[in-house]
Amino acid sequence: MLTQKKLFDAPWLTPALGLLSVVVISVSLFFTFTAQPDVLQGYLTRILPIHVGASWLAYLAFGLTAVFGLTYLITRNYHWDRLSAASSEIGVVFIVLSLFSGALWGRPAWGAYWSWGDARLTTTALMLMVYVGMLMVRGMIEDTGRRARVSAVIGIVASVGVPINYLSVYWWSTLHQSPTLSIVERRSALQNSGILIGFLVGLLGFTILYVYLLRLRGQLALQQARLEEHELELELKGVLAHD
Numbered sequence: 001m002l003t004q005k006k007l008f009d010a011p012w013l014t015p016a017l018g019l020l021s022v023v024v025i026s027v028s029l030f031f032t033f034t035a036q037p038d039v040l041q042g043y044l045t046r047i048l049p050i051h052v053g054a055s056w057l058a059y060l061a062f063g064l065t066a067v068f069g070l071t072y073l074i075t076r077n078y079h080w081d082r083l084s085a086a087s088s089e090i091g092v093v094f095i096v097l098s099l100f101s102g103a104l105w106g107r108p109a110w111g112a113y114w115s116w117g118d119a120r121l122t123t124t125a126l127m128l129m130v131y132v133g134m135l136m137v138r139g140m141i142e143d144t145g146r147r148a149r150v151s152a153v154i155g156i157v158a159s160v161g162v163p164i165n166y167l168s169v170y171w172w173s174t175l176h177q178s179p180t181l182s183i184v185e186r187r188s189a190l191q192n193s194g195i196l197i198g199f200l201v202g203l204l205g206f207t208i209l210y211v212y213l214l215r216l217r218g219q220l221a222l223q224q225a226r227l228e229e230h231e232l233e234l235e236l237k238g239v240l241a242h243d
Helices: 004-008 013-034 043-075 078-110 119-140 144-158 161-171 193-242
Strands: none
Touching: 013 043, 013 193, 043 078, 043 119, 043 144, 043 161, 043 193, 078 119, 078 144, 078 193, 119 144, 119 161
């Protein structure tokens, strides 16, 4: 009988999560593209599973970047630093996808791909720059411990941008619409049930995709850390041999 730890570390789990995410996102797109056009937004809603899914994944990734960073500061276990770095990289990729898909939606909806006057777009661009800067800082610091500490602090502070970005459509008058689906307000901007199902299934699919990418990138980071440690050991042996 598999223990929980052995099940989590099972080599088949990562590819299984990747396959599952593809299947779930494909189901989401099937519902979205076979449904009738939405009453209010027409065919524009077909991009929502990708746009909102990418935005949600970026929020999730940046939030957990802070959680992993804080856990590292408490435990000093480099496993959490690797997960924090991996999560921030994933967040950067998907916030770019969110901006790109949002621009495709904005052109027919607003008449422009981009507007710096929109609070949601501006804060999203600032978030992207902050996390790209964080990754650049990681690359410039050679000392492993200092790199992990600095990255953790930046990740924790930068995570404040997530709630600010989400609430920006409530706090400021912007072009960007309010959330498509709000559980707190008990409302949905989607009138078509097929598109709504595709939207919800898409959120699940992108969540699974995040777990898959985090595991994959975390495993690669662990292999890289072991390689660097091995190279350091060889260098030390070389120095001792010369002495």
